[in-house]
Amino acid sequence: MVREIEVAAVTQAVKALSIEANEVLGKDVLxxxxxxxxxxxxxxxxxxxxxxxxxxxxxxxxxxxxCQDTGLAVxxxxxxxxxxxxxxxxxxxxxxxxxxxxxxxxxxxxxxxxFTRANTGDNTPAVIYTDIVPGDRLKIWVVPKGGGSENxxxxxxxxxxxxxxxxxxKIVETVKEAGPNPCPPTIIGVGIxxxxxxxxxxxxxxxxxxxxxxxxxxxxxxLEKEILDQINKLGIGPQGLGGRTTSLAVHIRLLPCHxxxxxxxxxxxxxxxxxxxxxx
Ligand code: SF4
Numbered sequence: 642m643v644r645e646i647e648v649a650a651v652t653q654a655v656k657a658l659s660i661e662a663n664e665v666l667g668k669d670v671l672x673x674x675x676x677x678x679x680x681x682x683x684x685x686x687x688x689x690x691x692x693x694x695x696x697x698x699x700x701x702x703x704x705x706x707x708c709q710d711t712g713l714a715v716x717x718x719x720x721x722x723x724x725x726x727x728x729x730x731x732x733x734x735x736x737x738x739x740x741x742x743x744x745x746x747x748x749x750x751x752x753x754x755x756f757t758r759a760n761t762g763d764n765t766p767a768v769i770y771t772d773i774v775p776g777d778r779l780k781i782w783v784v785p786k787g788g789g790s791e792n793x794x795x796x797x798x799x800x801x802x803x804x805x806x807x808x809x810x811k812i813v814e815t816v817k818e819a820g821p822n823p824c825p826p827t828i829i830g831v832g833i834x835x836x837x838x839x840x841x842x843x844x845x846x847x848x849x850x851x852x853x854x855x856x857x858x859x860x861x862x863x864l865e866k867e868i869l870d871q872i873n874k875l876g877i878g879p880q881g882l883g884g885r886t887t888s889l890a891v892h893i894r895l896l897p898c899h900x901x902x903x904x905x906x907x908x909x910x911x912x913x914x915x916x917x918x919x920x921x
Contacts, residue, residue: 643725644777646921648734651726651781654919655738655767658783659714660746662917663706666697669852670889670914677826677879677886686884690826693879693912708824708913711748712785714739714767717849721776732769739767751788770842782849782918790827790911793819796841799903808833808905809868815907816872816888821881823909827888828852829872830908835896837904844908847892849916856893865891879912889914 671694678690700707716735720726743750743764750764768786795815799807812831819827832843856862869891878884889912898904 642777643723644721645725645727646779647728648726648731649728650921651731651734651779652738652741654781654921655714655716655735655783656742656745658781658917658919659739659742659748659785662783662785662915663711663746663748664704665701665917666707667851667914667916669854670912671697673826673852673889674912677889681879681884681886683878683882683884685882686878686886689879689882689884690886706746706748707915708787708911709749710751710787710789710913711743711764712787712915713751713791714743714764715784715786715845716767716769717780717782717784717846718769718771719774719778719780720771721778722773723775723777724779726779735767735769736765739763739765779921780918781921782916784845784849784916786845787824787911787913790823790909793823793909794844795907796837797905797907798837799905801901801903803903805864808903809864809871811905812868812891812907813871813875815909816877817875819909820877824911824913825877825881825888826879826886826912828910828914829868829888829891830910831868831891831893832906832908833893833895833904834898835904836898836902839896840904840906841908843894843896844906847894848908848910848914849918850892852890852914858895861893861895865893 832840877887
């Protein structure tokens with residue numbers, strides 16, 4: 642049975658989620674802040690974590706953005722193969738939702754031409770990824786992505802001989818070189834394998850996973866914990882002012898790759914880890 646969904650409903654959902662994502666930090670992130678506060682030994686680090694918790698409260702209660710950088714609007718769509726989208730162009734409906742959400746929510750417009758730096762004026766075009774899945778539902782994630790942490794992200798086409806040791810080394814090196822720039826404590830999204838572009842997309846998708854949740858693959862779960870432990874020995878700390886809480890989590894997704902390749906993408910996410918979702 643084919644189920645019809647009006648694209649106007651997509652516009653409304655993207656608009657509402659754009660505002661909510663920028664104002665309401667998820668419970669998973671807040672719980673991680675609290676846990677980090679309990680474990681942080683540095684007084685300055687504890688002070689910063691306390692400020693992040695207070696900042697999130699003020700944003701939520703006063704309906705203002707968690708951060709002045711309200712990001713590029715990254716949208717993931719999982720479209721059931723039994724869904725028939727009617728009433729217009731799906732991608733235009735998403736752009737319109739971003740336009741309305743960023744306009745009516747008084748969110749900063751961060752999209753510009755790479756050379757002239759002329760602002761597009763309404764935070765479009767949105768960055769849209771679509772995936773076709775079984776079923777008759779449409780799932781939408783809105784993931785505003787700040788520039789500071791995106792700038793510290795890296796893609797490596799490693800030789801296969803680099804192996805697991807080389808992968809671990811590059812992830813930790815990326816966080817070390819980023820230092821205070823990506824507004825730590827960060828979440829480190831990692832994509833291993835696939836092709837050049839798949840590795841980057843897997844790294845970004847890994848950021849959709851709730852903080853504190855286990856990786857469904859027990860070996861990757863163990864690897865995430867091991868790398869997080871190494872990162873949190875770097876001493877960068879909250880906002881780069883020193884301490885053990887440099888990152889809150891490492892999230893890894895892995896795909897098979899070419900016999901001649903070992904792609905690795907590290908997508909750094911700042912503490913303003915914003916993602917909201919709805920299923921239509
Ligand atoms: S990196 Fe994140 S916390 Fe830092 S300014 Fe950008 S959006 Fe804000």
